[in-house]
Amino acid sequence: MISSWRKRKAARRAAKKHDSGKNTSMELKIPDHYRCPISLDLMKDPVTLSSGMTYDRESIEAWFKAGNTTCPITNRVLRNLEPIPNHAIRSMIQDWCVEKRSYGIERIPTPRIPITSVEVSEILSKIEAADEQECLELVVKMRSLAKESERNKRCIVENGAGRVLSSKFEAFSLDSIDKHVSILEEIMSTLTVISTTLDEETKHILGSKSSLRCIVWCLRCGSLSGRRNAVLVLKSILSSDKQRVRALFEMEGAIEALVKLVKEPICPTTTKASLLAIYHMVSSSTTNDKDDVTKRFVDTGLVEVLIEMLVACEKSICEKALGVLDGICNSNEGREKAYENALTMPVLVKKLLRVSDLSTEFSVSIMWKLGKNETSDERGVIFEAVELGAFQKMLLLLQVGTTEKTKENATHLLKLMNLYRNRVECIDSSDFKDLKRQF
Incomplete structure (x- = not known):
């Protein structure tokens, strides 16, 4: 009896295996x-x-x-x-x-329905007419929708969200910054989410005196996220208007707040945005106020921070830091401060041909600004550059090709370096262990 039961069980197992093989061999037709x-x-x-x-x-x-x-x-x-x-x-x-x-077919999950232009228009209309509390809820809702998908974000931007949000930002900042700080920070947060590049109308509204004053206040006194969003917005609105740059420069505490974000970084994105905002301020200054602008940045200790940062930083931050340092070295105070730092020439030579074309161009420009006015035959920046191997790098730079301006600066530097080439022994520019830091 047991034997017979075993036979029946084995037969059922074989039949099931046969049916299973038959099913898997069948082609599934959609x-x-x-x-x-x-x-x-x-x-x-x-x-x-x-x-x-x-x-x-x-x-x-x-x-x-x-x-x-x-x-x-x-x-x-x-x-x-x-x-x-x-x-x-x-x-x-x-x-x-x-x-x-x-x-093996898995059930397709129910997708989220994208927002429509009509829905966006309705939300924006409500925001325009809303008081602070209702506006806060609507702005948070819009940011949440924008984060769901790129399509939602695109739809929100195309229906004029930037104009409406920036207008509301200006209205609240005109009333009272302290009173409306929560909604002001929420609007800036939403603006940074919906678009990395603001349209001209939005920039114009955010570039008004009251809006700029509010952004600077957030840079100085806001929460960590508020300071981050403020500098991201600031970076966008400064890129195309020298008047806004001048207005920002004249606002109390703006320069110190930007430098503080570089000295005490919140995240790499914030550091890059801060450096870019400073670069616009330094490079957009006119001949008349150039020394005043750079002197204020030099007085904050920015030159030392930039040089220390350049010892080891990622490509994007390196380019922006060198760009700011290049702008600061247009003034006598900036050049003097860079000249005094023991790490200046080693890091500049180290960045040649190693990071990017832009970093090389800025490095050559800074080296030329530091060395072109040297008249003494004693050991100076040109002597140090030759000692660090800059002569060979300059020759290689001319061979691989670069911009006309950089080529011109490199040629002038080679003429100056040639005076010392047979008098010094070159060392590896990456060897910093024997250099004394002054800070």
């Missing part, structure tokens, strides 16, 4: 009406156009992004390019996936 007509893949987020045809959202949005305004199948010009979610087809596809799970 129903045609579940496939996207463009990609021919199973639709994950089916949407229907005004032409009545259904496509996968990702495929049809790529079609529109390429500049097309017609239905791919019917070729009819579409009255509205806003696709409508097809919940019925999506539900059927999900049910089909559940039925075929034995084939």
